Amino acid sequence: MQALIWDRPVRLGATGERRIDGPRDALQYLSEMPQGGWFYERARNRCRAALERGDELVLARQAFVGAALEASFPILEDDIAS
Secondary structure: OOOOOOOOOEEEOOOOOEEEOOHHHHHHHHHHOOOOOHHHHHHHHHHHHHHHHOOOHHHHHHHHHHHHHHOOOOEOHHHOOO
16 A cells, blocks of 8 residues: 555544544544444545555545544534535
């Protein structure tokens, strides 16, 4: 798996204390989340695909944001769009 990062990190927590920089960080964070749900599965699949093929970074980021929102984790608003 390659070390890939997103154009902008996703910052989680009330003050953005947890920073997710790319699909590898996202997969680690997903393993700590309650598992299940459509967005969770989508995020996991998109992040793995991004690491394996080195593409679809935008889709992996969007899916991860959806999973975080689905799990009701605090996410800074400016990280939701894009």
